[in-house]
Amino acid sequence: MQVQSIDQVQAMLTQQGYVCGRDLATVVFLSLRLGRPLFLEGEAGVGKTEIAKALAAAFGRRLIRLQCYEGLDASSAVYEWNFAAQMVAIRTAEAAGGADRAALQAELFSEEFLISRPLLEAMRPDENGPPVLLIDELDRTDEPFEAFLLEALSDFQVTIPELGTIKAPEPPLVVLTSNRTREVHDALKRRCLYHWVDYPNFAREVEILKARAPQASAQLSREIVAFVQALRTEDLFKKPGVAETIDWANCLLALDVIDLSPEVISDTLGAILKYQDDIAKLQGSEAKRLLDQARAGLDQDSA
């Protein structure tokens, strides 16, 4: 995975439709050069997961995704033994006239009966080069699993008691994301390069929209982004992320909207705001006020 400069990383990601700033590009570049996992934190919908997908596509690598949830354990994250096949093997051995104990143990707990789960899968050699391993929403899992990840992420190896240690020939490119519903332990963060993914500024969000919803006219995109940006300055329970901006733009395109109006906004508010309290706040004249504010900002820019 040879990259020469930050500019190159930025260009590669842009080619995949992922528009990012110099800050994020620097961290991605460093993670590639130093072989460190990338730890991305930020509000939901700012494009943390997307970056792993864009990286995989840019380098032509396989993307392996591990979605975390509470109670995630080794058998669904790392590996599991195929016990049904093992049972058949035992019966076959018996029928063949009893194998000795050591041989049976060696046969039953061999690679043949191992079912790889995402983490182990990412340690295996791949013809396209080491895969991109996305460990998504790490904050949803619990501390024991985090502690387990420490070994996996610092040495890129997994220990299976019956088989021994499996080490990745080339470390995979690891991207961890967290929505910060709880604090991830420092010991894990220390092994990673950290970056807080913020909401993009106006210019970059317009660029993102251009890349992700190219059918929208320049004027409409600018209005959409200006409105969403104005919305983020309001006191909302959940501020709309970039994903919501893109969703909303697609909704508006599907409705053949050419121009934002307070009526259209209140009809499609469900695409950007996902809490009833927030939607209620924006009903009535509030949407119009924000739209006027957004438009005034736009006029000022172009003047």
Next chain:
Amino acid sequence: MVELPELSLPDHPRLAQNITHFARALRKAGLSIGPGRVVDAVQAVAATGFTSRQDFYWALHACFVTRPEHRTIFAQVFRLYWRDPRFLEHMMAALLPAIRGVQEEQLAKPGEKRAAEALLDGANPQVDPPEGSKEDGSEIEVDATLTISADERLRSLDFEQMSTDEVARAKRILETLRLPVKPLPTRRHQPAVLGVRADWRRTMRLACGTGGELRTIARSKPRQRWPNLVVLCDISGSMSQYSRIVLHFLHAVSNAKGAGWARVHGFTFGTRLTNVTRHLATRDVDAALAAAGAEAQDWEGGTRIGDCLHDFNRDWSRRVMGAGAVVLLITDGLDRGDPEALGREMQRLQLSSRRLIWLNPLLRWGEFAAKAQGIRAMLPHVDSFRAGHSIASLEDLARVITDERDSGEKARLLAQV
């Protein structure tokens, strides 16, 4: 293929030295940075090639920052340091004596107080029965008063009517009080003889030991975990005496080893919300409460319950209540703000918690009715509404805290509304 710069440490360590110094400056500013991180940073800077200030900034940022709140600190230290390292040193030198002076003074106090208390306790362990009980009433009554132990009387005494001495003894009882909690089942499993699920992996392993003979099927059962407790404590003027004692209680609960709760998060609120969790972890109760008191700037001020709950819901609820926490809300509910907004925030709080229990010291009066508009707005949204004015009432709380059906006085008061 372009020749890449070597990733080992550079030979002329001028820059490496500077980065080390920079790391030390950050450490002083409160970021926890180990030597390993410094090596990373030097390598990162070598990798980015030291071309522009912006790249240099983000390379160091990636290595040194691990929390969003550290970003501004990093930005400030970076700006100061990479302008002129000596400038920062001068600033630190100018600030340090002042800071140290205050700290030393504060640290000495709780220790002294404890020492004094320990000495006093040794000298006067017996507590005289209350004055006046011997003079009035008949002989039988006198006997009754005397047979009730001092602790017993203290249990039902209102916190607000206690003398300083009684408060001190109440605190000592509270230190031993626990909030027992029931564990919750998780999706993980552990080996168990009478488990409900077959553990095939272990079964196979056992079978290997007997030459392929499946004699027993190993079983497993769901592992258990403990819920979190979040305490929101009102420290406004109308609550001052209670909140001080309740904080003592909170300290005891959060420091009780093996008592259940996975994590105890403490928040105080008056006119603004303060997170005092970290201070409560301090072993010495006086030091803990002093630190918490210094952090919360709004002791005995007004109350803005709605706004504070709003802050909590927006900034903290998703971070401390992720795994379904039990919430203990300690307030008298006397809020002058918009009752509708307060109701909304309470609803949100209840929706994101496993159980919402409201402790209200005003409930000590038998004829208490939900007349105040703040109380009326909050009451429908709590799972349980209980008194919290004496040790006895806190002990009652300990009995029912995990009882899903307990609703305290809520039903009675709602019927009156």
